[in-house]
Amino acid sequence: MKRGLEHATACVRPCPPAWENRRVPPIPSPQNAARIQPNATPAELIRNFCIIAHIDHGKSTLADRMLQLTGVVDARAMRAQYLDRMDIERERGITIKSQAVRMPWEVDGTPHALNMIDTPGHVDFTYEVSRSLAACEGAVLLVDAAQGIEAQTLANLYLAMENDLAIIPVLNKIDLPAAQPEKYAEEIAGLVGVDPESVLRVSGKTGVGVEALLDRIVEEVPAPQGDPEAPARAMIFDSVYDTYRGVVTYVRVIDGSLNPREKIVMMSTRATHELLEIGVTSPEPQPTKGLGVGEVGYLITGVKDVRQSKVGDTVTNAGKPATDALGGYSDPKPMVFSGLYPVDGSDYPALRDALDKLKLNDAALNYEPETSVALGFGFRVGFLGLLHLEIVRERLEREFDLDLISTAPNVIYEVTLEDNTVVTVTNPSEFPGGKIKEIREPIVKATILCPSEFIGAVMELCQTKRGVLGGMDHISQERVEMRYTLPLAEIVFDFFDQLKSRTRGYASLDYETSGDQAADLVKVDILLQGDHVDAFSAIAHRDKAYAYGVMMTGKLKDLIPRQQFEVPIQAAIGARVIARETIRAMRKDVLAKCYGGDISRKRKLLEKQKEGKKRMKTIGSVEVPKDAFIAALSSDSAAVKDAKDKRK
């Protein structure tokens, strides 16, 4: 009776998802598993791969499914998007810091150790991507079957192909009603040079096709090759700060082996560290007896700052050091700068501490103190790009509870004076006066993918942004790839937003820095009642200086409340005024009536006004609401409206 009941209960359970219904996945048996123990796995049983995908094309969901099918995470322990650690990443559905997970998988009775190396998916992190790719022999090219390939994916695909990785093209989200697998299989097949039929079709969500993908990885990704007897060389492809354990360094062993309790050397700095722990993640960290040729794992040395364990650097043995470092290492170079200021000046020490903490986990973040007449004490912070800027700012506000003003982002300029001295300008306020011989600005090579119908719109936008068309190719019947050289300065402001709005969201953008060029640039100053407001100064192309001046003076006129005196707002190049607006003096602020029933209300109004005054910055004698700074410096017209509404 009892059994029967249980059976009946089982029958009414909702239908399990498709992947649960299938045969038991080929997870190696205990005997087989013994053949693929860390530090004891023959290189031919190792497969190192990454997944190349656009931000929302489902990489994390697919990775989750792989963790489940290979048995390293059981369904109940599964958090959505297991690999993304930080909340902010989880919310945005993007991966900033890559990690590696070791998964067992059996094909035809042979066990294999698969190392899935997660790569960041954004242009700002191209260098980190390139190092992740260098740790792999193969890449899964994952494309949303409803969207097709995007420019950033294309860029990473080029990188992967340049690194001679085996490419496994896969269409994801085939369960979506809007999926067009035939169409996009054709597109990808054309790019990678394979038969459209060989493009795998999967759904990370339902699990369909994921086992076949794992099989394909074993079949097509080459096993790593290296010399087990040579001095150890391991490449750092990621470095993460952990509050409890210090810096966790992720490496791929190329030659030789790394073992516990050895001394290791970072080849770029020659710094020696004690190896406190070595292990693999699967997906939680597991200490091992070492890492051998082709293996991927982590090292803990007790260092507290990711700068001592830099991505791209080569780790070797102190006792038996390698002579040559692995190639490809470079220092992260900030491309975009912005001033970060606490809204409340007394938060300056807190901001400094917060940046110091973030720096532990972000080798690319650098900053130095800066003082602004308008904004007080703050920092000039260098970022890899705009997303990096946004992420850092958001983390400062969210994790450290800071209220910040960030100035408009700018790039680095090299200014050569008449006497041939060269000034590097990372802040418009450093722009030298006097005779200037030449100004050079960084440029980027940009790739834009969009449906053919938007070619005109994209060309028009790039033209206004001083772009030079380098070439154009149809990647399919409907989609085109356009290559432009553009000044980075034009991209850091609102280029991407404009590109999206002009192409109804269909265009995608990727860019990489590509040296610099001479340009006819000027510094536009903004003056409030004759006082320079450094926060609003900008370096602009001479042809656009006037437009910037008119835009900024107009914005400020709307944003700054009337004062007791007239306030002229001017935009100037040197001593020459190019635009002017005037805020008329306030003549009346008193409420006409104030009788018995009005008194409480009137008092509360005054109390509120006094509170509002505390949120004002005084420039000269002009009181400027802090919201006005934020609104004036943002490219977002909604912020201007918000600040205006708040004034009412």
Add this chain to the structure above:
Amino acid sequence: MPSLPEGVPVPEPRGPREAPQRSEDASWGGGDGRLPPWVASSPAGVAPGGSGTAGARPFGVYVHVPFCTVRCGYCDFNTYTASELGGGASQVAYATTALREVDLASKVLADVGLPQRPVSTVFFGGGTPTMLPAAHLARILAGVRDAWGLEPGAEVTTEANPDSVTPEYLAVLAEAGFTRVSFGMQSAVPHVLATLERTHDPLRIPDVVRWARDAGLDVSLDLIYGTPGESLDDWRTSVETALATGVDHVSAYALVVEQGTKMAAQVRRGEVTLPDEDDQAAKYELADALLTEAGLTWYEVSNWARGDEHACRHNLAYWRGHDWWGVGPGAHSYVAAATEHGEAGAAEAAGVRWWNVKHPRRYAALLEAGTSPGAGRELLTPAEHHLERVMLGVRLREGLDLGVLSPSARTAVGGLVARGLLDGRAAISGRGVLTLRGRLLADTVVRELTD
């Protein structure tokens, strides 16, 4: 126990020793309307001696009459037309209802231990008090007199709509003890009156002023400036028309478009444009010039009178921080603490202000049940009281006693004089008196004097 007004929580009985945590006293409402004991005597039993001693302070009564024939588009006062009112709060019964609150008031003030004070001023406002028969207003005034007595020479004012009075009506008021009438003239220009949705005939103004004066009443005219579509010349016409009647008192108010009024909706829909502050400033300056030339002097930011004897003493009492009891739906009342902050044995709060439930029907129901119509109250902290004193005092031509300011605020006086917002000579003699420019920027002045 009757139902409590407007969602106010059931009042917890408050022990006399419990000090209020915040100025807004959320637990108060309904019940017997009892006042904090410190309004009558210092809690430590020290005999009250300062200038603020309640027994010595003048006491005024405001009577709100919440009825109008139509609601004007700009009006956000607590008033109701017959159709808005519904049953249960009839105009006919209003005098009886209001007198119930007068009874309650005299009892509450006596219970807390305040000595009986004859009333210095009574003011009937609205709404349109003259919607009620003159005899009803007379009856309410009689009730006030019965409860506390009237001081000799007490000022008794009623607001009136120019088209709702007759010579006979005004004579009845004068006979009953009224001394003053304030007509809502607003403008002399038909298109401005139309925008304001005022229905009276501007040509009646000289007549009603004459009738009132013939009845022996002091007269004031209310004007509004800055109505959408009003030109500077329109405004000049209004002021000159008011002055032509020979009136001894004029109030001039800038039009404020309040949230929730019909006019606010018209602005939102783009049908009328918001009054412009610069335009209003210009009109204020013009009014001040014309009124001054005609022999009326400003005595408060929005009020001008032909000599101090024609100033409205009831309104002066608000600005001077005297005690008043507001009778009627939505009316506010205020009683200061017996001892001032800083004096020996000062109370924990500087004063108490409370307000009645807004709807006439609920107001009537509460009183009928023998319950206070109070909806909420605030116990003013010393800081709030100080801000009010500066805010109100500085509006007056007699000015603010600069001695009440904090040392840091006193240093701001020099800058305000230099910038032409405070009168220099008055400042030297210890009074903060606004200049013409300062009157328009009074909020700035108050802020700087209280920072």
